[in-house]
Amino acid sequence: MIRFEDVSVTYDGAAEPAVRGVDFEVPEGELVLLVGPSGVGKSTVLGAVSGLVPHFTGGTLRGRVTVAGRDTRTHKPRELADVVGTVGQDPLSHFVTDTVEDELAYGMESLGIAPDVMRRRVEETLDLLGLAGLRDRPIATLSGGQQQRVAIGSVLTPHPRALVLDEPTSALDPAAAEEVLAVLQRLVHDLGTTVLMAEHRLERVVQYADRVALLPAPGAPPVLGTPAEMMAVSPVYPPVVDLGRLAGWSPLPLTVRDARRRSGPLRETLAAHTPSHQGPAPKGRGEPRAQPHPTRTPRRTDAPELSPAPTPSLLRRLVRRTRPVPDAPSLSAHPAVVDALSIEHGRVRALHHLTLTVTPGETIALMGRNGAGKSTLLSALVGLLEPAAGSVRVGGAVPHRTAPADLVRRVGLVPQEPRDLLYADTVAAECAAADRDAGAGPGTCRALVSGLLPGIADDTHPRDLSEGQRLTLALAVVLTARPPLVLLDEPTRGLDYAAKSRLVATLRTLAADGHAIVLATHDVELAAELADRVVILADGEIVADGPTHEVVVGSPSFAPQVTKILAPQKWLTTTQVRRALRRAAP
Amino acid sequence: MPSRVHPLAWWFWALGLATAASRTTNPLLLALLIAVAGYVVATHRTDAPWARSYTAFVKLGLAVLLIRLAFAVVLGSPIPGTHTLLTLPEVPLPDWARGIRLGGRVTAEGFLFALYDGLRLAALLICVGAANALANPARLLKSLPGALYEAGVAVVVAMTFAPHLVADVRRLRAARRLRGRPDRGVRGLLHVGLPVLEGALERSVALAAAMDSRGYGRTAEVPAPVRRTTAALTLGGLLGVCAGTYGVLTAAGSTYGLPVLLAGVAAALTGLRLGGRRSPRTRYRPEVWGVRAWLVAGSGMAVAVLLILSAAYDPAALHPTVVPLTAPALPLWPAAAILLGLLPTFVVPAPGPLFEEPS
Numbered sequence: 001m002i003r004f005e006d007v008s009v010t011y012d013g014a015a016e017p018a019v020r021g022v023d024f025e026v027p028e029g030e031l032v033l034l035v036g037p038s039g040v041g042k043s044t045v046l047g048a049v050s051g052l053v054p055h056f057t058g059g060t061l062r063g064r065v066t067v068a069g070r071d072t073r074t075h076k077p078r079e080l081a082d083v084v085g086t087v088g089q090d091p092l093s094h095f096v097t098d099t100v101e102d103e104l105a106y107g108m109e110s111l112g113i114a115p116d117v118m119r120r121r122v123e124e125t126l127d128l129l130g131l132a133g134l135r136d137r138p139i140a141t142l143s144g145g146q147q148q149r150v151a152i153g154s155v156l157t158p159h160p161r162a163l164v165l166d167e168p169t170s171a172l173d174p175a176a177a178e179e180v181l182a183v184l185q186r187l188v189h190d191l192g193t194t195v196l197m198a199e200h201r202l203e204r205v206v207q208y209a210d211r212v213a214l215l216p217a218p219g220a221p222p223v224l225g226t227p228a229e230m231m232a233v234s235p236v237y238p239p240v241v242d243l244g245r246l247a248g249w250s251p252l253p254l255t256v257r258d259a260r261r262r263s264g265p266l267r268e269t270l271a272a273h274t275p276s277h278q279g280p281a282p283k284g285r286g287e288p289r290a291q292p293h294p295t296r297t298p299r300r301t302d303a304p305e306l307s308p309a310p311t312p313s314l315l316r317r318l319v320r321r322t323r324p325v326p327d328a329p330s331l332s333a334h335p336a337v338v339d340a341l342s343i344e345h346g347r348v349r350a351l352h353h354l355t356l357t358v359t360p361g362e363t364i365a366l367m368g369r370n371g372a373g374k375s376t377l378l379s380a381l382v383g384l385l386e387p388a389a390g391s392v393r394v395g396g397a398v399p400h401r402t403a404p405a406d407l408v409r410r411v412g413l414v415p416q417e418p419r420d421l422l423y424a425d426t427v428a429a430e431c432a433a434a435d436r437d438a439g440a441g442p443g444t445c446r447a448l449v450s451g452l453l454p455g456i457a458d459d460t461h462p463r464d465l466s467e468g469q470r471l472t473l474a475l476a477v478v479l480t481a482r483p484p485l486v487l488l489d490e491p492t493r494g495l496d497y498a499a500k501s502r503l504v505a506t507l508r509t510l511a512a513d514g515h516a517i518v519l520a521t522h523d524v525e526l527a528a529e530l531a532d533r534v535v536i537l538a539d540g541e542i543v544a545d546g547p548t549h550e551v552v553v554g555s556p557s558f559a560p561q562v563t564k565i566l567a568p569q570k571w572l573t574t575t576q577v578r579r580a581l582r583r584a585a586p
Numbered sequence: 587m588p589s590r591v592h593p594l595a596w597w598f599w600a601l602g603l604a605t606a607a608s609r610t611t612n613p614l615l616l617a618l619l620i621a622v623a624g625y626v627v628a629t630h631r632t633d634a635p636w637a638r639s640y641t642a643f644v645k646l647g648l649a650v651l652l653i654r655l656a657f658a659v660v661l662g663s664p665i666p667g668t669h670t671l672l673t674l675p676e677v678p679l680p681d682w683a684r685g686i687r688l689g690g691r692v693t694a695e696g697f698l699f700a701l702y703d704g705l706r707l708a709a710l711l712i713c714v715g716a717a718n719a720l721a722n723p724a725r726l727l728k729s730l731p732g733a734l735y736e737a738g739v740a741v742v743v744a745m746t747f748a749p750h751l752v753a754d755v756r757r758l759r760a761a762r763r764l765r766g767r768p769d770r771g772v773r774g775l776l777h778v779g780l781p782v783l784e785g786a787l788e789r790s791v792a793l794a795a796a797m798d799s800r801g802y803g804r805t806a807e808v809p810a811p812v813r814r815t816t817a818a819l820t821l822g823g824l825l826g827v828c829a830g831t832y833g834v835l836t837a838a839g840s841t842y843g844l845p846v847l848l849a850g851v852a853a854a855l856t857g858l859r860l861g862g863r864r865s866p867r868t869r870y871r872p873e874v875w876g877v878r879a880w881l882v883a884g885s886g887m888a889v890a891v892l893l894i895l896s897a898a899y900d901p902a903a904l905h906p907t908v909v910p911l912t913a914p915a916l917p918l919w920p921a922a923a924i925l926l927g928l929l930p931t932f933v934v935p936a937p938g939p940l941f942e943e944p945s
Contacts, residue, residue: 050799081801092750093792096800097742098724099634105870110801112866119871138634140749155800384760408766420761423781437766481766 001162001194002026002049007063009044009053018044021221022063024213026162029192031184031208033199033227036215037236038466038496042166042198045215045222049164049196050086051077068161082111085155089167089494091147100142100150101126101135107158121157129153129183144370145176149183156187163187165197169204171493173369173522174557177204184208200496203238203525203561206231207255228252236497239525239561242574246581259565266577267566273580275549275571333396335360335485335516336381336411340390343376343540350376351540353390358516360484363507365531365548366520367558373540374520375416378487381518382413395484408438412478413487414471419462421474427465428458430477438481448476452506468499472506479510486510488519492526504529528552528560528572548572591934593721594729595879600717602886603927606893607709610904611702614916615924616709622927623709623716630930631719632937643715647708654707658700659692665908667693695908702908729873735865743793750789754782806866813864820857826850878933885929892923 008020019041026032034042047053051072054061065072068083085107088094097103104125108118126132129149134142139150148168155163168184169177185208187193199205206212212230213222223230228251231241240259244252247266253259336358343351351373358364366374379385380392383399392399395410402410415421424430431445438444449456452472462470471491478486488507492500500523507530511517521527527534527548534551536544536558544551549570552558562571571577600623607619631637659674670691677688723745727738758778762768767777797803830847896919897904903917 052795052799056795056798077795077799078801078804081799081804084799086796086799088792088796090792093789094796096739096793096797096802098745099722102724102870107800109867109870110804112804112806112868115868115870115872118868122870136632141633158801379760382764384763404763404768405766408764413764415757415761415764417757420758420781421764423765423777434765477765 001028001030001068002196003064003066004045004048005064005066007045007048007061007065009041009048009059009061011057011059014059016219018059018218019215020219022048024222024224026194026196028161028194029188030210031188031195031197033197033205033209033212034215034222035198035202035206035212035230035234035236036222037217037498038200038468038494040215040218040220042215046086046164046166046196046198048072049162050084051075051080052086078110081107081160082158083160084162084164085152085158085160086164087148087151087155087166087168089170091144091151094151094154095139095147098138098140099135100131100137100139103139103150103154104131104157107154111158113158118157121159125153125157128156128186130179143176144172145179148172148176148180152180152183156193160193162194162196165195165199167199167494168197170200174204174524175369177201181205181208200236200494201523202236202497203240206238206241227254239574240565243562243565243577246574246578256561256564259561263565267569269584270566270569270571270577270580273584275569275576275580334358334393335395336518337393338377338381338390339392341377341380341387341392342389343373343380343385344388345376349540351380354537354540354542356535356542356545358485358518360516361511361514362533363511363517363531364519365527365534366518366537367522367524367527367534368537368543372537374537375489376540377537378413378489378518378520381485381487382411383407405437405439408478408481408483410483411485411487412481412483414474414478414489414491416489416493418471418474421477422462422470425461426459427456427462427473430462430473431480434477434480440480440482445476445480448479449473452476466499467494468496468502471495471499471503475506484514485516485518488517488521490521491519492521492523500526524552524558524560525573527558528563529575534558590873591882591930592729592873592875592879593723593726594873595875595882596721597717597726598883599886599927599930600713600720602883602888602890603716604710604713605890606924606927607706607713609890609893609897610920611706612904612906612914612917612920613702613705614914615904615920616702616705618921618924619709619927620712622924623713625928626930627716627719629936630934634722636723637719640715640719643711643718647711647715650711651701651704651708654700654704655697658696660688662687662690663693663696663699665693665696665699667695667909669694669911671697695911698911699908702906725873728869735867747786747789751782751786754785758782804866805864808864812860816857816860816863818857819853819860823850823852823854823857826853881933882930885926889924889927892926893920896920896923 003025004022007022008017010017022045034045036042044053047057048061048065049067049072053059055072055076061073067080070080070083072080095103096106101122104122105118108121113121126135129152131146131149131153134146134150139147142150152163152165152168163184165184169180172180181204184195184197188195188208197205206227209227211224212227212234213224214230214234215222216233216235223233231237231252231254232245232250234241237245240254240256241252244259244262247263249259249262253262334357336356338354338356341351341354342349354373354377356377366377368374376385380387381394381399383392383394383402386400394402394407397407397410399407399411422430424433427449428446431449432442434440434445435442446458449472452475453469456465456469456473462473465473475486475488491503495503504526507517507519517530519526519531531548533546534544534548535542536551536555544555549572552560552572553563553567553570559567560572562573562577566577571580603619603623607616610616627640631640671694673691674689676690679686679688724738724742727741755778758781762777826846827850830843830845830850833843833846835843893904896917900917903915904920906912906914
C-alpha cells in the first residue's frame with residue numbers, strides 16, 4: 001500500500017539528510033507504528049507519504065515513495081488526497097470550516113464527490129466515530145479528544161486507503177487518548193484501513209501495532225519487525241517493556257495483561273520487599289496529610305548522597321540557595337498556601353473552594369482530565385487570574401497584586417508552550433535578558449543553561465532547539481530568579497523518553513535543594529516517577545490528595561503500568577523494582 | 587436538521603424589519619419591532635459563537651441611542667420647544683461658530699425628538715444583529731455562486747483565525763508577567779506583536795498544508811475549446827461592461843449603452859460559469875429554499891411593505907408630533923402589521939439545545 005524505495009530526504013540548507021535509507025513497505029490493512037527518539041525524522045517519513053515532503057516543505061527527496069501505486073514525485077498532495085488521509089498533532093490547525101458536519105464534508109467537496117454519496121458517507125462517519133450527537137457543534141467548543149476524532153473523521157470521508165497520523169494522542173489526557181485509539185482500532189480491524197502512525201507515548205499505542213518501524217538514530221535507516229522484537233532493541237520503550245527487560249521475559253510483553261500473566265515469580269520475589277515510597281530520593285515525605293495543615297513545619301532532611309539522580313554538581317551549586325537575597329521570601333514559609341479558592345471564567349466556575357498547601361522541597365503532580373482546572377490553579381498561583389473568593393498566598397504575597405518583578409522571585413511557571421517565555425534571537429541574549437529581568441548577576445542564567453543543557457552554543461536560535469531543549473531553556477530562565485516554588489504545565493508534551501528522564505533528573509535535583517515543584521500533567525508515568533504527592537482535580541475541586549503511591553494505585557486511569565502489573569503490591573516505577581531486586585541479589 | 591432555514595431568508599426577514607423601522611419614529615411601534623426581533627432571536631438562535639453577536643448589536647444600539655441623546659442635550663436641538671427640562675450653562679462661542687450652541691436650555695420636545703430618532707437607529711442595528719444571530723455567516727457565504735467560493739473560504743478561515751489571534755495575544759502577555767516584566771500597558775502589547783505574528787504565520791502554513799493534503803485546489807481537465815471560449819467570454823464580457831457603463835453615463839451613448847452593458851454582463855456571467863467547470867468541487871447539502879424560507883422572508887418583506895404603505899396613507903400615526911407635546915398613540919393597523927414579523931416563531935421549529943450530548 002505504502003512503499004518506500006531507498007528514500008532519503010535532505011532539507012534545503014541542511015548538510016546531512018534528515019532521513020536516509022528508508023526502504024520498507026506497509027502492506028494493506030496493517031497498523032505500522034513509527035518509533036524513535038525525537039529528531040530522527042519521523043515526521044519527515046510521514047510527510048513523504050502524503051506528498052507534503054517535498055512538495056510543500058521543500059528539500060530534495062531521493063528514491064521513490066508510492067502510495068496505492070501513485071508516485072509522490074509526480075503527484076502533488078492534493079492529487080493524493082483520495083488515497084491518503086493525514087492528521088497531525090494539533091487538530092485545530094487542520095480545520096477549514098467551523099462545524100463538525102461541514103468539516104467532515106470538506107474533503108469530499110474538494111474531490112468533487114456526488115452530493116448523495118457525500119451525505120451517506122458523512123452519516124456513516126458520524127456513527128463510526130461516535131460523533132452523531134456533535135454534528136452541528138462548532139468545532140471550537142469540542143474537547144481535545146473530540147476534536148482529534150473529528151480530524152480523523154474529516155480525512156476518512158473521502159475513503160482513503162491509507163491513514164497517516166503524526167502523534168495523534170500526545171496532547172490528550174488518558175481518557176481522550178483512549179477514545180481516539182479505540183476509533184483507530186476499529187478502522188484497522190473492521191474496515192481494513194492501512195495506518196502509519198508516529199507516537200511518543202508508546203505505553204498507549206504499542207500494543208495496537210502490527211509492526212513497528214524503528215528509526216534508532218538520526219540518519220540511521222529504519223528497522224522493521226514485530227513490536228516485541230523491536231521493543232527489545234529500541235532506545236525508546238514504555239515502562240511495561242522496561243519491566244519485561246528487567247525481569248528477562250521473552251518474548252517481551254507489550255500489554256499489562258501479558259506482563260501480569262508472566263509476573264508471578266517476580267511478584268513472589270518482590271513480596272519480601274517494600275517499595276521505597278519516599279520516591280526515588282528518600283526524603284521522609286509522602287505520608288498522608290490532612291488539608292489544610294498550616295502548622296506543618298517544612299523539613300529539610302534531604303540526604304543528597306542518597307539521591308540517585310545523576311546530579312550535575314555545577315547545577316547543584318548554582319541552584320542551592322546558599323546566599324539568600326535579603327528581600328527574598330525566606331525558605332521557612334510555605335511556598336504557596338491556597339485557601340478556599342474559587343475562580344470563575346465568565347460564568348463557568350473553574351475552581352471551587354480549593355485548599356492546598358505546598359511545603360518546601362515537595363513535588364506535587366496535579367492530575368485530572370482536560371478542563372479540570374489544573375492550568376487555572378497554576379495561573380492563579382502566578383497571579384494571572386484573580387480569585388473570585390478565597391485567597392492565594394505565594395511566599396507570603398498575594399500574586400495578582402504583586403509586581404511581576406517581585407513575583408518572579410517567589411514563583412516561576414514554565415507554561416505549556418515554553419516558547420512563549422522566550423523572546424530573544426539567541427540563547428545568549430535570552431540569558432542576558434533573564435538576568436536583567438530577575439535582577440540576578442550577569443551570567444547566572446547562562447551558567448544554569450550550561451548546567452542543565454551542556455553543549456548549547458551561545459548563538460543558537462531558541463526556535464532551532466528541540467522540544468526538550470526549549471523546555472530546559474525556559475526552565476533555566478525561570479530558575480534565574482531562584483523562586484522557591486517552580487510550576488510546570490504539561491512539561492512532557494512532545495518529549496521522548498530520553499528527554500523526559502533528563503527532565504526528571506533535573507527536577508529531582510531542584511526538589512532535593514528545597515524547591516517546591518508543582519506539575520500539571522496527564523503523564524501518569526511521570527507523576528509516578530517524580531511526585532511525592534498527587535492531587536487529582538475534577539470540575540475544579542480536589543477529589544484526591546495524598547502520597548503518590550496511595551492515590552494512583554487505586555485508580556484505573558491514573559495508575560502507572562508497573563503498578564497495574566504488580567498489583568496488589570504497591571510498586572510505582574521500574575526504578576523502584578530495579579533497586580529492590582538489586583538489594584535482594586547483591 | 588429540520589430547523590435549518592436558508593440563511594438568506596433570515597436576512598430578508600431582518601432587512602424587512604429594518605426597512606419598517608426606518609419608516610417610523612413612533613416609539614411604541616419601534617419598541618414593538620425590537621420586541622418582535624428580540625423574541626424571534628431568543629427562541630431561534632443557537633449556542634454557536636456567531637449567535638452571541640446579538641448582545642453586541644444590542645449594546646451598540648443602546649450606545650447609539652445614548653450618544654444621540656447626549657448630543658441633543660449638549661448641542662441643543664433645532665426643535666422649538668416651550669417645556670424646559672433643565673438649563674445647562676451655555677458656553678459662549680466666537681462669531682464664526684454662529685449657529686452652533688454649547689449647553690443652554692434643554693427642552694422636553696427636543697429631548698423627545700432625539701429619543702425617537704435614536705430609537706429608530708437602535709432598532710435598525712438590532713434588526714441587523716438579529717440576522718447575524720440567526721443565520722450562520724459561513725453558511726450564507728456558501729450559498730454564493732461557485733465562482734465566489736474562494737472568497738467564502740477566505741472569510742471563513744479569517745473568522746476562525748481572529749479568536750486564535752486574540753488568545754495568542756493574551757497568552758503572550760501573560761508570559762511577559764512570568765518573565766517578571768510588566769504585563770500591562772502599550773509596551774507590553776507591542777512587545778508581543780512579533781511572536782503573535784509568527785504564531786499566526788505558522789498556523790497559516792499548517793492550515794495550508796492541511797488544506798492541500800485534503801484536496802484543496804484540485805483541477806479537472808477541461809477541453810481546450812472550452813478553455814478558450816471561457817477566456818473569450820470573460821474578457822469580452824468585461825469589455826462590454828466597460829463600454830456599456832460609459833455609454834449609459836454619457837449623454838451621447840444613451841441608445842447603445844444599456845444593451846451593450848446587459849450583453850457584457852451576460853457574457854461575463856457565462857464565462858464565470860464555464861470557468862467553474864475547471865474546479866471539480868461539489869457541494870454538500872446545499873441550502874434549500876423551501877416553504878419555510880418563503881414564509882420567513884415573506885413575513886419580513888410584508889412588514890416592510892405594509893409599513894411603507896401605511897406611512898403613505900397615514901403619516902401622522904407613524905410620526906407622532908413632539909411640538910406640541912403629545913403622548914404617542916399606538917396605531918392599530920401598523921402594529922398588527924409588525925406582529926406579522928413573528929411568523930417565523932410559528933413556522934420554524936426552535937433549534938434543540940446545541941450541547942445535548944456532553945461526552
